[in-house]
Each structure stands twice: as structure tokens, then as C-alpha cells.
Amino acid sequence: MSASQWPDITRPDVGTALVAETPAGAAEVFAALERAPWPDGLLSVNAFVGAEDATALTYTQWAAGAADPAFFERLTGTEPVEYRLYRSTGRQVPAAPGCAVVVSVEFDGPDEQRQRRWVDTVFDALTSEAAPPAGLISANFHLSTDGTRLINYAEWTDARAHRDAMAKSGQGTVGSAPQWRRVLDFPVRRREFRRYHLLRGLSAPSRPQVLVTGATGAVGGQVVAQLRASGTPVRALVRDPGSAALPDGVDVRRGDLLAPETVAAAAEGADVAFLMWPFPTTDVVPAVLDALARHVRRVVFLSSGAVRDDLEEQENAIGAWHAEVERAIERSGLEWTFLRPHAFATNTLAWAPQIRDGDVVRGVYGAAAMPLLHEADIAAVAVRALVEGGHVGKRYVLTGPEALTQAEQVRVIGEAIGRPLRWEEITPEAARQRMLDQWPAAVVDVMLGAQARLVAEPGPRTSTVEEVTGVPARTFREWATDHAADFR
Numbered sequence: 001m002s003a004s005q006w007p008d009i010t011r012p013d014v015g016t017a018l019v020a021e022t023p024a025g026a027a028e029v030f031a032a033l034e035r036a037p038w039p040d041g042l043l044s045v046n047a048f049v050g051a052e053d054a055t056a057l058t059y060t061q062w063a064a065g066a067a068d069p070a071f072f073e074r075l076t077g078t079e080p081v082e083y084r085l086y087r088s089t090g091r092q093v094p095a096a097p098g099c100a101v102v103v104s105v106e107f108d109g110p111d112e113q114r115q116r117r118w119v120d121t122v123f124d125a126l127t128s129e130a131a132p133p134a135g136l137i138s139a140n141f142h143l144s145t146d147g148t149r150l151i152n153y154a155e156w157t158d159a160r161a162h163r164d165a166m167a168k169s170g171q172g173t174v175g176s177a178p179q180w181r182r183v184l185d186f187p188v189r190r191r192e193f194r195r196y197h198l199l200r201g202l203s204a205p206s207r208p209q210v211l212v213t214g215a216t217g218a219v220g221g222q223v224v225a226q227l228r229a230s231g232t233p234v235r236a237l238v239r240d241p242g243s244a245a246l247p248d249g250v251d252v253r254r255g256d257l258l259a260p261e262t263v264a265a266a267a268e269g270a271d272v273a274f275l276m277w278p279f280p281t282t283d284v285v286p287a288v289l290d291a292l293a294r295h296v297r298r299v300v301f302l303s304s305g306a307v308r309d310d311l312e313e314q315e316n317a318i319g320a321w322h323a324e325v326e327r328a329i330e331r332s333g334l335e336w337t338f339l340r341p342h343a344f345a346t347n348t349l350a351w352a353p354q355i356r357d358g359d360v361v362r363g364v365y366g367a368a369a370m371p372l373l374h375e376a377d378i379a380a381v382a383v384r385a386l387v388e389g390g391h392v393g394k395r396y397v398l399t400g401p402e403a404l405t406q407a408e409q410v411r412v413i414g415e416a417i418g419r420p421l422r423w424e425e426i427t428p429e430a431a432r433q434r435m436l437d438q439w440p441a442a443v444v445d446v447m448l449g450a451q452a453r454l455v456a457e458p459g460p461r462t463s464t465v466e467e468v469t470g471v472p473a474r475t476f477r478e479w480a481t482d483h484a485a486d487f488r
């Protein structure tokens with residue numbers, strides 16, 4: 001346990017926040033905390049007092065699945081409301097908060113979509129302002145898990161800055177852009193805010209141990225990097241530790257997904273696992289899942305957008321192998337989250353040799369359009385599902401934010417590397433011959449068939465990356481800029 005001032009609202013290992021207005025003040029809360037042992041899974045306790053009145057607020061953070069409302073009640077004398085963080089913004093300019101403003105909104109009856117819409121409406125209004133309100137440090141939106149209410153926990157430099165922003169807008173909001181009208185008109189049962197000062201906070205520096213497979217690959221590599229950046233302990237299963245260049249602090253274990261006993265050895269002591277299955281062979285999957293289930297409680301599986309829930313039998317080889325792994329995971333008794341990404345931006349790295357050799361990319365179906373995904377966004381969703389609660393049993397269909405044709409992708413790569421590039425069409429048969437060097441015929445035919453369909457209709461687009469992470473998915477232009485060196 002370590003003493004800390006303000007709660008770290010976006011720390012990724014928090015699954016649930018239990019929050020309530022409490023009769024007990026900070027002194028009573030912390031006296032009760034000292035009498036009771038610090039429970040497993042309690043990550044932080046913060047006690048606030050009203051800036052203008054004597055109300056008290058207790059805000060506690062819990063690891064995924066560990067929230068204990070009875071403990072909260074013993075601590076504070078009040079039944080808490082259970083929340084999960086949905087979106088956050090701010091913190092560009094580090095500043096010491098002096099005031100927390102908690103806006104509470106209640107609705108008539110449960111409706112998660114409506115909770116999200118309210119938050120999105122406030123985001124719209126906040127981002128349509130020419131500049132953020134002076135003194136606002138961050139705004140964090142928590143949805144109650146019963147779907148009936150939410151809180152916006154915002155940190156301000158001081159209570160006066162918030163009072164001034166409200167006075168300046170003159171309409172009960174912190175800004176004056178016309179979009180605030182939609183926030184005020186949003187049908188709610190009750191909406192009110194209070195300003196608080198922090199009296200005392202305590203936090204535990206606990207993080208789950210995560211096993212990552214495919215750690216040398218595009219997505220797994222990002223999962224490792226993002227987990228390490230947040231201080232989460234990482235164990236990586238790799239086939240060749242000698243050649244795996246992983247960040248400092250990663251516990252590297254030799255293993256092979258096709259050898260279940262090596263997976264069991266690598267999983268010992270881990271709490272959750274990121275699993276990928278990069279091959280059509282699936283016989284060994286149940287044994288690998290048994291090995292994992294002996295140690296970890298939850299698996300986040302990198303599946304594929306090709307999986308169709310509306311079909312008894314999958315229509316193509318890629319959907320079939322991923323669906324088979326998903327079904328085995330569902331039967332394994334493990335908690336699970338499935339990531340179903342559509343096409344990765346890294347697929348365009350196949351053009352790198354042609355781009356290094358000249359200014360032309362020869363390929364088939366240049367007019368096929370799809371919203372390509374940045375591997376960092378797939379990883380960001382994976383990290384959320386690995387370290388926080390609220391994602392168990394979810395099937396997240398992921399895409400990038402905008403559909404570009406292959407010819408446009410080539411042009412964007414050219415702009416990123418500072419050299420005009422163009423697309424030149426070849427026949428489907430010539431493309432097929434080239435792809436057979438890398439993939440079995442069944443997979444090549446699926447890929448080519450999918451691209452042909454994308455000429456008539458661009459691939460589907462979802463906003464799941466933003467819904468899960470609170471940050472919009474990166475564009476292909478950002479990806480191309482990040483990978484410019486790979487094409488030079």
C-alpha cells in the first residue's frame with residue numbers, strides 16, 4: 001500500500017469503482033480501514049469532502065471481479081453504486097488538481113446505450129469548444145453497471161476555476177458552444193453536480209501478471225509494450241528467446257503454441273493470457289486451453305472478423321479456424337473476451353519490397369476499400385480486456401476508422417515516405433500465384449474472394465476501438481507515418 005493524493009482514474013487494472021455519498025467522513029473511513037485488513041482486489045480508497053457543504057464522498061477502485069460492496073458498506077455506512085470507467089479526456093497539461101467536480105446523472109430505467117449517448121453528447125460539446133475551459137484538468141465518465149446512472153468525475157485546478165467556467169457560460173454548463181444545448185435537452189431524471197476537495201487517499205500498487213503469446217508479432221508486440229508502459233508485469237511465450245527483442249522487464253519464456261506442456265510451464269503464476277492462433281491447425285487447441293486453465297482465469301483471444309455468428313458452418317477457411325478456437329475456449333471454463341479484427345494495416349507491408357524497388361505497387365483489386373486497423377489499437381482493446389473488468393463474454397468486432405481503397409493506401413504510404421507512389425492492376429490469377437508462396441490455397445482463395453467483394457462494397461466499419469478504449473481508432477495515415485521506415 002502506498003499513500004497517494006488523487007485516485008489514478010485511468011489506471012488499467014481497475015475493473016470497478018464503488019462510489020457513494022457517505023455519512024462517514026475521511027477520518028472515520030480511514031480509521032475503519034486500519035481496523036480491517038486491506039481486502040484482496042481493493043486498489044484505492046479516496047475520501048472527499050464537499051467544497052461548499054459538509055457532504056462526504058468515498059471513491060474506491062477494485063480489480064476486475066473483486067469489488068466488495070459489503071466491505072464498502074462496513075467502511076462507510078453506505079451502500080455503494082458500482083461504476084466502470086467509460087471515457088476520459090484531458091491531462092494534456094499536467095496540473096495538480098485542487099478540486100474534483102462530480103456530476104451525477106440518473107435516468108428512468110436501465111439503458112447502457114443511453115448512458116453512452118449522454119457521455120458522447122458531452123464529449124461532442126467539450127471538443128467543439130475553441131479551447132477547453134480554463135482550469136479543467138481531466139474529465140472521466142463512469143457508467144453504473146446497472147445502466148441507470150453515471151458520474152462525470154472531473155479534476156479542476158481549483159473550485160474557483162469551475163465556478164468561473166459555469167458563470168461564464170451562464171447556462172449551467174462549463175462551456176458555451178451550441179452543442180451544450182443537446183446536453184441540457186438530454187432526457188434525464190436528475191442531474192446535479194458537487195465540488196469536492198480530497199481529504200485523504202490510499203492506493204495499492206497491484207497489477208495482474210499477464211502471459212502474452214505472439215509477443216514478437218505485430219499485435220502481441222504492442223500488447224507487451226502497452227502493458228509494460230502501464231507497469232503491468234508481463235510474461236512472454238516465444239519460440240526463440242535469443243532473437244526476441246522484447247522490452248526490459250519482460251519475463252521471457254521459451255515455448256511453442258503447438259506444444260501444450262510448454263504453454264503450461266509459461267502460464268505458471270500468470271493471472272490472464274493474451275492468446276493468438278496464427279495457423280489453421282487446431283487439433284492441439286483443447287490441450288493448450290487445458291494447460292492455460294490450470295493457471296490463468298481469463299483469456300483474451302485474437303480471433304478474426306471473418307467469424308460469422310449467423311452461420312452454423314463458417315463460409316471460409318479463416319473464419320472456420322478462428323471459430324473453432326473460439327468454441328473450444330467457450331467450452332474450456334476460462335473467462336474469455338474475443339477480439340474479432342477485420343483487416344490489419346500491417347498487411348500492406350507485403351508491398352514494401354516493391355516500394356523499396358520503385359514507385360509502382362502491382363496488385364489486384366486496387367478499388368477494394370477497407371478500414372484498416374493499426375495494431376496498436378487492437379492491442380489497446382486487448383490490454384483493456386486483460387487488465388480491467390467488464391469485458392468478459394464480449395465479442396469485439398474491430399476495424400479502423402475510414403475505408404480507403406488499396407490504390408489510396410499506396411498513395412498515403414507514398415505521402416508518408418515523401419515519394420509519389422501509384423497502383424498498377426494485375427490479374428487475379430497472377431496475384432494468386434504470388435500469394436501461394438506464403439499461404440495455403442484455401443486461405444489465398446478466401447483473401448482474394450474477400451477483396452473482390454470489397455470492390456463492390458467497402459468493408460464494415462465499427463467504433464468499438466473508441467467505445468472500449470475511450471480513444472478514436474488511429475487512421476491509416478497515422479499507421480503509414482509510424483511505419484514509414486519499413487517502406488524505405
Ligand SMILES: NC(=O)c1ccc[n+]([C@@H]2O[C@H](COP(=O)([O-])OP(=O)(O)OC[C@H]3O[C@@H](n4cnc5c(N)ncnc54)[C@H](OP(=O)(O)O)[C@@H]3O)[C@@H](O)[C@H]2O)c1
Binds near residue numbers: 214218255344347
Ligand atoms: N492480418 C489480418 O488482416 C488479420 C485479420 C484478422 C485476424 N488476424 C489474426 O491475427 C493474427 C496475426 O497477428 P499478428 O499480425 O500480430 O502476427 P504476426 O506479426 O504475423 O506474428 C506472428 C506471431 O506468432 C508467433 N508464432 C508463430 N508460430 C508460433 C508457434 N508455433 N508458437 C508460438 N508462437 C508462434 C510468432 O512468433 P515467433 O517469433 O516465434 O515467430 C509471432 O510472434 C493472424 O494469425 C490471425 O489470427 C489477422
